[in-house]
Every structure is written in C-alpha cells, then in structure tokens.
Amino acid sequence: MSKCEQCIIRQFNSLKSLTKDDLIRIAGCKTSRIIKKGETIFEEGETLNGVYCVRDGICKLSKLSANGKDQIVKLVVKGDLLGQRSIIGEEAVNLSAVALNDMEVCFIPKSEIMGSLKSNSDFSMDVLKQMAHDLKESDNIIVNMAQKSVKQRLAEALLYIHKNFGVNEEGILNIVLSREDYASVVGTATESAIRVLSQFKKEGLISTSGKQIKLEDLEGLNRVE
Amino acid sequence: MSKCEQCIIRQFNSLKSLTKDDLIRIAGCKTSRIIKKGETIFEEGETLNGVYCVRDGICKLSKLSANGKDQIVKLVVKGDLLGQRSIIGEEAVNLSAVALNDMEVCFIPKSEIMGSLKSNSDFSMDVLKQMAHDLKESDNIIVNMAQKSVKQRLAEALLYIHKNFGVNEEGILNIVLSREDYASVVGTATESAIRVLSQFKKEGLISTSGKQIKLEDLEGLNRVE
DNA sequence: ATTTTGATATGATAATTGTCATGTTTTGAT
DNA sequence: ATCAAAACATGACAATTATCATATCAAAAT
Numbered sequence: 001m002s003k004c005e006q007c008i009i010r011q012f013n014s015l016k017s018l019t020k021d022d023l024i025r026i027a028g029c030k031t032s033r034i035i036k037k038g039e040t041i042f043e044e045g046e047t048l049n050g051v052y053c054v055r056d057g058i059c060k061l062s063k064l065s066a067n068g069k070d071q072i073v074k075l076v077v078k079g080d081l082l083g084q085r086s087i088i089g090e091e092a093v094n095l096s097a098v099a100l101n102d103m104e105v106c107f108i109p110k111s112e113i114m115g116s117l118k119s120n121s122d123f124s125m126d127v128l129k130q131m132a133h134d135l136k137e138s139d140n141i142i143v144n145m146a147q148k149s150v151k152q153r154l155a156e157a158l159l160y161i162h163k164n165f166g167v168n169e170e171g172i173l174n175i176v177l178s179r180e181d182y183a184s185v186v187g188t189a190t191e192s193a194i195r196v197l198s199q200f201k202k203e204g205l206i207s208t209s210g211k212q213i214k215l216e217d218l219e220g221l222n223r224v225e
Numbered sequence: 226m227s228k229c230e231q232c233i234i235r236q237f238n239s240l241k242s243l244t245k246d247d248l249i250r251i252a253g254c255k256t257s258r259i260i261k262k263g264e265t266i267f268e269e270g271e272t273l274n275g276v277y278c279v280r281d282g283i284c285k286l287s288k289l290s291a292n293g294k295d296q297i298v299k300l301v302v303k304g305d306l307l308g309q310r311s312i313i314g315e316e317a318v319n320l321s322a323v324a325l326n327d328m329e330v331c332f333i334p335k336s337e338i339m340g341s342l343k344s345n346s347d348f349s350m351d352v353l354k355q356m357a358h359d360l361k362e363s364d365n366i367i368v369n370m371a372q373k374s375v376k377q378r379l380a381e382a383l384l385y386i387h388k389n390f391g392v393n394e395e396g397i398l399n400i401v402l403s404r405e406d407y408a409s410v411v412g413t414a415t416e417s418a419i420r421v422l423s424q425f426k427k428e429g430l431i432s433t434s435g436k437q438i439k440l441e442d443l444e445g446l447n448r449v450e
Numbered sequence: 451a452t453t454t455t456g457a458t459a460t461g462a463t464a465a466t467t468g469t470c471a472t473g474t475t476t477t478g479a480t
Numbered sequence: 481a482t483c484a485a486a487a488c489a490t491g492a493c494a495a496t497t498a499t500c501a502t503a504t505c506a507a508a509a510t
Contacts, residue, residue, distance in 0.1 A: 063364055065372040073364050088350075089357035094364055117350065124349045125313075125342065131356040132314035138363035139288055139298050139319055145370035146412025147290040150497070179458065187371025189498050194459060210506075211457090375467070404488065414468050419489060435476075436487090 003027050004106075009055050012079030014126035022116045022123070031107045035059075041082065041097040041105065048093055050109040052082040057103030058165065058175055061095040062184065072184045073141075075100075075175065077165060084127060087113055100175065145187055153186040154196045155224040158206065162215050172212045228252050232331075234280050237304030239351035247341045247348070256332045260284075266307065266322040266330065273318055275334040277307040282328025283390065283400055286320040287409065297409045298366075300325075300400065302390060309352060312338055325400065370412055378411040379421050380449040383431065387440050397437045 004027040010016050018026070035041055035057070042048060044064060054076060061074040061082075073095060076082065086093040087110050117124045144153055158173075165174045177185070183193035197213075200206045205220045206213055215221060229252040235241050243251070260266055260282070267273060269289060279301060286299040286307075298320060301307060311318040312335050342349045369378060383398075390399045402410070408418035422438075425431045430445045431438055440446060 063368050065368050067372055069372055071368040071371050073367055085357040085360050088353045089361065090354075091357075091361070094361050117353070118346050121343045121346065121349065124346065124353065128313045128342070128349065128353060128356065129315075131353065131360060132310040132316075134360055135310050135356060135363065136314065136316070136319050138360065138367065141367050142298055142363065142370060143288050143290050143296040145367060146296050147292055147294055190457095191459085191499080192497060194457095195497095198459070415487095416469080416489085417467060419487095420467095423489070 017122040017126045035103040053106045055104040058100045155221040242347040242351045260328040273308045278331045280329040283325045380446040
C-alpha cells in the first residue's frame, strides 16, 4: 500500500494541510480503486461512507432533472476530492459521478476525514476555502445558464475545458466528450449542441476529427455572441 | 448595545455554535445598522471586513452578467449571514446585496469570525455544513436553469418564496418583488415574466393586486409544464 | 467482412423566448 | 391634486431553441 505522505496529488487539494499523523492514520485505512471508463463511482441518492481522492483520470458529476435529462454540473480532474459535501452535510450525495476515462481513486473513510476536520483547524479552513470557491463558481454558472445563449455557453465550456484540462501534443482537448455530454454540460438538446459545434467548425473556431476537438481560435470563441 | 448572547436570530444560523466567550467578545465589537429599502449593503467587487447577520428584513443577492442584466442568485431572510464566503475565501465579494425592505443587520468584524473559526471546531463545522447545503442548493438551481422552461422556473420561484418567506394574514406573499426582480430571479426578460404572471392569473394559479401576489393553487403551480 | 448498433449530422417545423413599440396604470414628488 | 417618472401590460414580430424525421458515419459485435 502506497503512503499518503508521498502522494503528489495531495498538493492539489485540501488534504495538503493534513499533518504527518493524520496522513499515517489515513494511509492505514484508505483503499485504492481502479474505475473503468463509463463506470459509475457513486449515484445520486447513495449514502457515502467516505470521500474519493482522484489520483488519475477524469469524471463527470451530473444530476438527473425532472424532465429525465442529465445535467452535468462539474467535470472533475486529477487532484479533486469527491463526496466531501455529502460527508460534511451528513446527507446522501446529490450528484452521480461517472468516469470519462480510466481512473484511479483513493477512498478515505468518513471517520478519518471527520476526525481530521475536528482536530486540525488548518485542514478545516482549507476545506472551507475550497467550498467558498466552489460556491463562487456555482454563482457564475447560474448567471451564465440564466443569461447566455447556447452558443455562448458552449463556447465557454470549450474554453473552460481547454484551460482546466489542457490539450495533447497536437493541440487536441484532453477531455473527450460525446455531443450528448456537451449538450448536458451546456443544458441544451443534443441536436442543438451538434449544430453549434458544426457552426463553430464552419467558422474556423474549432476543428474536429470524430469526437476529438481542437480549439483553433480562442479569441474568436471568447467573442461568440 | 444589545448582547449577542440573548439574540434569538443566532438560533437560525451557524453562530448558534459560538461559545459564551465568543459571544461576549463579538458583542463588544459588533455594530448594528439600519438599512433602508433599496439601499445597497455591499456591491460586487468590494472587499468586506466582516460578515453581516440579518436581524430583520429581506434582501437580494445579485450578480451582474456580461450582457448588463442583473441576475438574482439568492433571496436572504432574517437569520441568514452575508459575506462569510468572501471572508473565508479572502476574496472580494462576488455578489451585490440590496435591501428589498427596511432591514436591521449586525456587522461582525472579520477578525472575530476568523478567530472563532480557528478556535471553535463546532462553529467551523456548522459553517461547513451550511456551505455544503448551499452548494447542494446551487446544483439544484443550475439544473433548473438549464433544463426547465421560464414558466416552470417562475412557478417554482413563487412556491419557493411562499415556502421560505411565508404569507401575511390575507395569504399574500411576504416578499414583494417587482416584475423586473422576478425576471431577474428566473433569468428571463421582464416582459416574459410579466406575460407568464398574467397567464398564471388567467389560469387561476395566482391572484394579484399591484405588486402583491397570492398563490391560489399550489398544486397547480407544481404541475406547471 | 458483415451486420448491428449507437453517435453524429442536417432538414423541416413547432414552440419558446426576446425585442421593440406602444399604451395604461401606479407611484412618488412637487 | 397634479404631473412626471417608473412600473406594468400587451401586441407584433424576430431570434433562439426544441422536436421529430431521416440520413450518414463510426465503432463494436458476430
């Protein structure tokens, strides 16, 4: 079993404030898990007994709407934690997590996290900060959903992915989403997402090859009306 | 100066976990303030030096969108705290707060709040829980904005206000919003909000008298498609 | 290699929502 | 009480977006 103390991933999330003692304790009871592309990590309504720390891979967090459509609320990268909110709020998770490619995650039992939150004020402060930041992000998403057009939202989603998940050697977005997933991120019909992407392609803002997308004109995408 | 120890409002928010010592300390440096209807408590981009505890009255939290329209993100009641996120995240506030009627608020300096957060793990746990809950709420709002029609969103907004802010003796909603504000809550054009409200009235779902709105058929509003 | 399935694409059309114009009512100031 | 300004209301029309139908393409299974 690998030691949490040496885990680089920690640097990217609130776990960085854990003490050596915390980490040794956690390393002793954490479990590592491989999740295949398309597999579900947890589902809306489940009760979690701990949090997941994403060591590798990408997943989507989504919520089922009353109309039966899934809405993707967040895309999660390496380094993010999953399930803290549910643990802290002592409620069932309100989102489903599905792997977008093969993932490696560590599961840390609830008791360890709660213990560290109580005893380590630096850690709880970090979690608070992370949540304050997430709330700010949520406000931005709400405003965008309410006030911007599908075209604008899709352009922003592409730029967001570009910025936060990066591109490979050929400039192709590291995250590969189906058109249906893009629709679900933006909150529109699949056909609409397809149409807008086609239009972006015609206008030279992006180029595509199957599901792979490359942003060709960041400035242009920023200016989409 | 009134004592925080005896303040009933505290029961409704995270401040309920403060110790007697905390409260005496805070009572010594908090300031009370009256805010008139329409006045701004703080504006997007400002740096706050503390949090506001709402003792009486109602206000709206809104954010300016790129298109120049205001989006109301939250309505705040008696008992809520304003500005914790900004203080915790050590960032400028991302929302503006404007009073919807006359308000009474207490201002508690940043240092006091931060001190209690560090020293009192019950308090920081309560704040964490509150934030976890707020994040869950935000997810719901995002999904609604993305997937539901203006009509549905407005019906839900009315039901939300009914449930969370209550009605007076005659059954009229305690919160009085302009049609422009309703549009801003729902994320639509003022004219659209007006039209939908007119339609609800025709269908007997609500009755109105000027800005005053009474919900006549809660079931019906729930079923709006 | 062929079939089958699911994803992508696009047209035609309908429904929703936004914008502009204009009139009416309400509110607030003098 | 009167007037001006703001809020409310509604029609006409345009723009956006959803839905349904159908075609093509790509990936995966046999």
